[in-house]
Amino acid sequence: MAKSKPADPVQAARKAAQAKQAKRNRDERAKVREAVVLRKDLAPLRNDIRALERKQNRTPQDQADLEALRAEVDRIDAIKRDYVAKHPEQRKLVVGYEKDQEELRIEQGQKRAAAAAAAGPGMGMGKGGVSGRDPRWSIYYDPTFNPYGAPPPGMPYAEKPYQQLLEEGLIEAGPSTVAAETPTAPIPLDPPPGQGGGSSDPNDNESDDDSDDNSVDDIVLPEGPPPLPPGPPPYHLAQQDRAEDSDDDDEDDDEGIVMPSGPPPLLPGPPPLSSSSIPTGPLSGNRPARPPLLPPPVPMPRKAEHDRLSILLLLLLLLLLLLLLLLLLLNESFQPHRNCET
Secondary structure: OOOOOOOOHHHHHHHHHHHHHHHHHHHHHHHHHHHHHHOOOOHHHHHHHHHHHHOOOOOHHHHHHHHHHHHHHHHHHHHHHHHHHHOHHHHHHOOOOOOOHHHHHHHHHHHHHHHHHHHOOOOOEOHHHOEOOOHHHEOOOEOOOEOOOOOOOOOOOOEOOHHHHHHOOOOOOOHHHHHHHOOOOOOOOOOOOOOOOOOOOHHHHHHHHHHHHHHHHOOOOOOOOOOOOOOOOOHHHHHHHHHHHHHHHHHHHHHOOOOOOOOOOOOOOOOOOOOOOOOOOOOOOOOOOOOOOOOOOOOOOHHHHHHHHHHHHHHHHHHHHHHHHHHHHHHHHHHHHHHHHO
């Protein structure tokens, strides 16, 4: 029996919108789960699988864990394979499905081969990656496994002997090549006296010394010390010359001045002080005098205050006595009335 449609169109539209939103949410959650699976590394799971497989005495729980791990790895691997098959341009985003080391090595080899071909035949990479060396000269060269003649890690670069290169036809024999490959002999130095290559007779040595002495004696030396090199004079000589010049200038100035005869006149002294200008006290002078100080206030005699207090106390006592008398009189006046009532 077919379901009846709701009569209210507003409610129908609301239900349709809710269904669309629920479907959109399911799709978003599926995409998030897929992204998490694509970025998940399977190395820890595979390590656990290998550890359980190497275990000798596996319990039923270990066997169940091993099967669960294998199923999880297969599930994740299948999702990754399907995603890479559908989106090959996003291969780098999938963990475990990037280009492996073998592919990278092949690409690097192709790039190096292209660079060597561009550099010219027989002039590829050589020692330390420096161009200009034929890779076939290297002792590590192999046309298949090592076409660049690079040394293994930790080994120095070495080339084949010259004779082997000639036999293999890698170089041509010629004067320029032989001169380049054959090291030149070092130039012999003069032997020291008393060894081979010179006379060992002592008389010859003495005659050489005499001839040297005679040649030195024949040289005529000038008298006096050698002249100073060009440049400013030493510091002490410059100071001495300045002092002499200043003394000469002072003498010339003194000769031109005419001195008067007799002693110099005395300087005029201060004028005598009059009696009116002599100050008579510390406050005298041109400064205005200070106003006189006011006398201190006269303190009130304490005796008068004491008398006032005593008078006030007496008045208070008198008032109290009067009040007592009034109370007594009132009490006596009420007593006859009480007696009459009784």
